[in-house]
Amino acid sequence: MTGAIFLDRDGTINKDSGYVHKPEDLLILPGVIEGLQLLNRYKLFIITNQSGIGREYFTTEKFLIFNNLLVRKLNENNIIIENTYYCPHVPDADCECRKPKIKHLKEAEKTYKIDLTRSYVIGDRESDMEMGRRGGCKTMLVLSGHIKKLHNNFSVKPDIIVNDLYEGAKIITESV
Numbered sequence: 001m002t003g004a005i006f007l008d009r010d011g012t013i014n015k016d017s018g019y020v021h022k023p024e025d026l027l028i029l030p031g032v033i034e035g036l037q038l039l040n041r042y043k044l045f046i047i048t049n050q051s052g053i054g055r056e057y058f059t060t061e062k063f064l065i066f067n068n069l070l071v072r073k074l075n076e077n078n079i080i081i082e083n084t085y086y087c088p089h090v091p092d093a094d095c096e097c098r099k100p101k102i103k104h105l106k107e108a109e110k111t112y113k114i115d116l117t118r119s120y121v122i123g124d125r126e127s128d129m130e131m132g133r134r135g136g137c138k139t140m141l142v143l144s145g146h147i148k149k150l151h152n153n154f155s156v157k158p159d160i161i162v163n164d165l166y167e168g169a170k171i172i173t174e175s176v
């Protein structure tokens with residue numbers, strides 16, 4: 001069983017302009033390509049909350065078009081995303097798949113035979129950190145999205161805090 005990297009999407013891989021879904025708004029953040037290339041020994045997954053679908057800000061089809069474009073751009077840089085798991089529900093729906101719930105982590109664990117204890121969850125929000133903690137993964141906060149500054153009142157203290165994904169990838173590769 002091998003470790004994997006579970007990536008949040010908006011604010012971690014691409015710029016989060018708020019319910020981002022238009023192809024013309026797709027902007028991959030600095031350090032992401034270089035960082036993910038460094039992590040090529042790991043299986044890479046995206047786990048993303050997309051309540052914009054449930055809120056009817058955009059459709060599932062629009063989400064998929066945007067996401068496929070992102071995955072293809074990464075692919076052109078020799079970065080393979082094994083799967084994208086997304087929650088389309090609004091927070092109030094109390095579904096089983098919205099982060100910080102770990103349904104998608106557990107699905108990947110089972111389908112791809114992933115050792116969660118040797119895996120990292122990387123994201124820009126506390127819900128990412130909480131999901132990682134609940135799943136037994138190491139947690140890494142990137143200050144490229146929702147949280148811009150280091151502070152001390154995290155509900156779940158991240159294991160590692162970095163400015164961008166390249167910095168984070170170097171820490172991961174140097175730790176094994």
Ligand SMILES: [Zn+2]
Pocket residue numbers: 087088089095096097098
């Ligand atoms: Zn859901």
